[in-house]
Amino acid sequence: xxxxxxxxxxxxxxxxxxxxxxxxxxxxxxxxxxxxxxxxxxxxxxxxxxxxxxxxxxxxxxxxxxxxxxxxxxxxxxxxxxxxxxxxxxxxxxxxxxxxxxxxxx
Amino acid sequence: xxxxxxxxxxxxxxxxxxxxxxxxxxxxxxxxxxxxxxxxxxxxxxxxxxxxxxxxxxxxxxxxxxxxxxxxxxxxxxxxxxxxxxxxxxxxxxxxxxxxxxxxxxxxxxxxxxxxxxxxxxxxxxxxxxxxxxxxxxxxxxxxxxxxxxxxxxxxxxxxxxxxxxxxxxxxxxxxxxxxxxxxxxxxxxxxxxxxxxxxxxxxxxxxxxxxxxxxxxxxxxxxxxxxxxxxxxxxxxxxxxxxxxxxxxxxxxxxxxxxxxxxxxxxxxxxxxxxxxxxxxxxxxxxxxxxxxxxxxxxxxxxxxxxxxxxxxxxxxxxxxxxxxxxxxxxxxxxxxxxxxxxxxxxxxxxxxxxxxxxxxxxxxxxxxxxxxxxxxxxxxxxxxxxxxxxxxxxxxxxxxxxxxxxxxxxxxxxxxxxxxxxxxxxxxxxxxxxxxxxxxxxxxxxxxxxxxxxxx
Numbered sequence: 001x002x003x004x005x006x007x008x009x010x011x012x013x014x015x016x017x018x019x020x021x022x023x024x025x026x027x028x029x030x031x032x033x034x035x036x037x038x039x040x041x042x043x044x045x046x047x048x049x050x051x052x053x054x055x056x057x058x059x060x061x062x063x064x065x066x067x068x069x070x071x072x073x074x075x076x077x078x079x080x081x082x083x084x085x086x087x088x089x090x091x092x093x094x095x096x097x098x099x100x101x102x103x104x105x106x
Numbered sequence: 107x108x109x110x111x112x113x114x115x116x117x118x119x120x121x122x123x124x125x126x127x128x129x130x131x132x133x134x135x136x137x138x139x140x141x142x143x144x145x146x147x148x149x150x151x152x153x154x155x156x157x158x159x160x161x162x163x164x165x166x167x168x169x170x171x172x173x174x175x176x177x178x179x180x181x182x183x184x185x186x187x188x189x190x191x192x193x194x195x196x197x198x199x200x201x202x203x204x205x206x207x208x209x210x211x212x213x214x215x216x217x218x219x220x221x222x223x224x225x226x227x228x229x230x231x232x233x234x235x236x237x238x239x240x241x242x243x244x245x246x247x248x249x250x251x252x253x254x255x256x257x258x259x260x261x262x263x264x265x266x267x268x269x270x271x272x273x274x275x276x277x278x279x280x281x282x283x284x285x286x287x288x289x290x291x292x293x294x295x296x297x298x299x300x301x302x303x304x305x306x307x308x309x310x311x312x313x314x315x316x317x318x319x320x321x322x323x324x325x326x327x328x329x330x331x332x333x334x335x336x337x338x339x340x341x342x343x344x345x346x347x348x349x350x351x352x353x354x355x356x357x358x359x360x361x362x363x364x365x366x367x368x369x370x371x372x373x374x375x376x377x378x379x380x381x382x383x384x385x386x387x388x389x390x391x392x393x394x395x396x397x398x399x400x401x402x403x404x405x406x407x408x409x410x411x412x413x414x415x416x417x418x419x420x421x422x423x424x425x426x427x428x429x430x431x432x433x434x435x436x437x438x439x440x441x442x443x444x445x446x447x448x449x450x451x452x453x454x455x456x457x458x459x460x461x462x463x464x465x466x467x468x469x470x471x472x473x474x475x476x477x478x479x480x481x482x483x484x485x486x487x488x489x490x491x492x493x494x495x496x497x498x499x500x501x502x503x504x505x506x507x508x509x510x511x512x513x514x515x516x517x518x519x520x521x522x523x524x525x526x527x528x529x530x531x532x533x534x535x536x537x538x539x540x541x542x543x544x545x546x547x548x549x550x551x552x553x554x555x556x557x558x559x560x561x562x563x564x
Contacts, residue, residue: 070225
């Protein structure tokens with residue numbers, strides 16, 4: 001299994017995860033629906049996971065893979081808090097569009 | 107390490123007290139518990155111990171900043187006894203989450219591994235996302251919570267990507283291992299510098315330095331006032347502690363690469379913070395921009411790592427936090443009584459409540475940096491650190507912007523003493539608020555008159 005991972009040049013993993021990260025960043029900046037933004041943030045975090053695992057496999061060092069577990073746990077907690085906030089907003093304004101939230105002056 | 111464990115246990119006690127129907131005692135227990143934890147923390151002074159395979163390390167730095175963080179949280183919890191008197195049903199949740207915020211802060215002050223840096227930031231932030239949005243039926247609180255959450259997790263993404271790149275190049279998450287790698291490597295991959303840049307963006311975001319400050323006025327305005335006080339003081343102090351720890355331990359050999367960038371951000375932060383504060387009519391927004399400006403001055407301390415600016419940074423954090431808590435202790439009852447958070451809500455407070463108006467005046471004078479208060483010497487120490495490191499142009503900007511800053515603090519003071527009073531509004535200050543405000547102002551005065559015990563700590 002490890003050989004399969006290492007048989008691909010390392011730069012490709014780096015490129016792939018950078019690409020995924022950029023897609024996530026673009027999504028956060030340009031999409032208007034809060035749930036889609038939340039998904040884009042998850043994409044950013046998971047691109048980091050991919051990067052960590054590939055670095056870990058190439059360096060023959062388990063630290064990176066352990067770190068991935070931390071990231072996964074925190075990402076789950078973050079989604080729970082984020083969805084709770086979105087639900088409480090939906091109850092008040094009946095919308096999950098980011099543009100419906102401009103009560104506070106920018 | 108014991109501090110972190112005991113503080114977490116205190117948080118759990120607050121949650122269990124709800125089940126045992128002991129809501130009335132939660133706040134006294136939390137304050138007494140924090141006082142005991144503070145005493146325990148101080149006994150660790152002078153020892154350096156690594157815990158759990160060197161994930162966490164307690165040293166003088168973590169003891170000093172940790173004690174400050176515990177004092178800040180204790181004061182905010184003391185204020186909450188009156189603030190939440192109509193929300194007794196949720197009191198245990200609120201207290202537990204505030205204490206877990208402190209746990210995140212304590213982790214951030216004693217980490218020696220990137221994993222703990224990440225976990226600390228997340229514990230701190232996740233608790234605050236919930237607290238910022240804790241007024242469920244208030245749309246501006248909802249909006250503040252959501253904005254803080256989206257911006258904060260966006261920044262966490264950058265933090266993680268930065269950590270991953272640094273790990274890829276150096277092969278370790280351990281701060282000292284990274285430092286050793288930097289000292290021994292002949293050529294360092296550009297990926298490493300990209301990683302440091304992304305890490306820097308995320309941390310500057312959390313300390314609300316310009317141009318990453320745009321979230322903070324909105325979040326400060328929309329959040330419940332007590333949580334704004336917590337965010338303005340605890341988060342700023344703790345994040346600067348973490349920032350300093352990161353750059354003094356891991357990136358000590360990186361000076362020239364990051365310094366010009368931080369200097370640029372510091373200059374921008376001071377100018378933007380002070381100039382934008384001039385136009386604010388909402389007191390919470392005013393204090394948010396004042397916090398942004400102070401983040402700019404604190405960045406001077408980060409720039410002076412090579413001459414060990416720990417004591418100047420600590421003194422400045424303490425002076426800023428005490429003055430801000432005193433200001434909020436006076437402002438919260440005024441907000442509640444008048445239902446408005448504008449500067450005009452303070453009109454004539456000097457005649458109606460001369461004592462508390464005097465407390466607010468002294469707190470604002472300390473923030474503006476007027477002697478004999480701690481804020482003046484804090485600015486003096488941090489400016490002289492920057493001077494000895496040769497940041498003359500930056501120092502000029504800092505001095506000019508802090509003179510501009512005096513104007514908007516005086517706007518509030520003038521409203522209290524010269525504007526006609528609105529008789530219809532009766533402000534009542536509960537005794538806890540009077541005690542907390544007097545304590546903070548007194549401490550700030552003592553620190554300003556006898557700075558030596560603090561300034562000679564490190």
